[in-house]
Amino acid sequence: xxxxxxxxxxxxxxxxxxxxxxxxxxxxxxxxxxxxxxxxxxxxxxxxxxxxxxxxxxxxxxxxxxxxxxxxxxxxxxxxxxxxxxxxxxxxxxxxxxxxxxxxxxxxxxxxxxx
Amino acid sequence: xxxxxxxxxxxxxxxxxxxxxxxxxxxxxxxxxxxxxxxxxxxxxxxxxxxxxxxxxxxxxxxxxxxxxxxxxxxxxxxxxxxxxxxxxxxxxxxxxxxxxxxxxxxxxxxxx
Numbered sequence: 269x270x271x272x273x274x275x276x277x278x279x280x281x282x283x284x285x286x287x288x289x290x291x292x293x294x295x296x297x298x299x300x301x302x303x304x305x306x307x308x309x310x311x312x313x314x315x316x317x318x319x320x321x322x323x324x325x326x327x328x329x330x331x332x333x334x335x336x337x338x339x340x341x342x343x344x345x346x347x348x349x350x351x352x353x354x355x356x357x358x359x360x361x362x363x364x365x366x367x368x369x370x371x372x373x374x375x376x377x378x379x380x381x382x383x
Numbered sequence: 384x385x386x387x388x389x390x391x392x393x394x395x396x397x398x399x400x401x402x403x404x405x406x407x408x409x410x411x412x413x414x415x416x417x418x419x420x421x422x423x424x425x426x427x428x429x430x431x432x433x434x435x436x437x438x439x440x441x442x443x444x445x446x447x448x449x450x451x452x453x454x455x456x457x458x459x460x461x462x463x464x465x466x467x468x469x470x471x472x473x474x475x476x477x478x479x480x481x482x483x484x485x486x487x488x489x490x491x492x493x494x495x496x
Contacts, residue, residue: 270425302483311387311474311487312426357426361483369414369481370439373426 271295272360274374282382287345289377291358294339298360302371303332303343306355315356316343348381355379385409387477387488395494401463404491408457408477414438415458416485417450421471429473432458433481465495 273292281287289303299320304312318325318332318341325332331344345352355378359371388407396402408415417429429448430440434455443450447466452458462469472492478485 272425300483304487309489311476311489313487314484317483359426363483368439369416369478369483369485370428370431370442371418371426371483372428373418375423375425 270374271298272358272372272374274356274358274377276377277375278378278380280380280382281348283350284347287343287348287352287379287381289343289345289356289358289379291341291343291374292339293341293360295360295362295372296339297362298372300361300363301332301334301341302359302361303330304357304359304373305352306357306376312357345379348379350381350383353379353381387475387486389473389475389488389491391491392489393492393494395496396465398467398495399464401461402465402493404460404462404473404475404493406458406460406475406477406488408475409479409486412477412479412486413455414478414481414485415452416476417458417460418474418476418487419471420474420490421468426474429460462493465493467495469493470495 302317303315306312355376358374390405415432420426428442431438432452472490476485476487
């Protein structure tokens with residue numbers, strides 16, 4: 269029973285264009301969402317997060333959008349750069365302002381940015 | 384600042400043997416997490432330490448897995464006896480306080496044959 273789904277195993281975009289990575293979740297108790305980036309032979313690196321009280325969070329080239337009614341979030345990278353090529357994981361937590369920092373991850377999407 | 388360090392980076396053992404994975408968190412980080420990624424699947428939570436105490440061990444798959452963090456510094460994850468389905472990459476992560484965006488190590492790739 270996968271609670272966080274990344275339905276696109278891979279995505280290929282041209283350098284300079286926008287990359288859009290999608291994530292769906294089924295657990296309505298999730299209230300905090302994160303994106304992690306992972307290079308081969310390395311651990312995941314935190315990229316950006318969003319609380320369920322917001323619908324958008326921006327950090328430089330990275331923007332995360334949250335649509336709670338659709339249980340959907342997306343990560344936009346603009347402009348995409350070859351160094352962005354990595355596996356991107358969507359993660360969620362039923363935080364509820366308490367002490368639960370356990371993350372539920374999706375399977376990841378491999379992003380390839382072509383020069 | 385040194386990152387989260389995991390030993391060994393790779394381990395190949397036979398079914399039925401015992402393996403111990405080690406994680407050295409970033410110095411001063413009270414919170415330590417273990418996650419596992421089985422081939423082709425999502426990264427799954429195993430457990431969370433706050434100092435030497437287990438805050439949440441709801442993700443531990445069965446009693447063949449034993450995690451310890453004596454003294455609240457490094458942590459070990461022992462698998463005894465190992466089964467084929469235990470193969471995967473085991474990640475450790477740490478944070479100075481209870482927060483998201485914790486720092487992951489590079490992982491230990493465990494192969495049980």
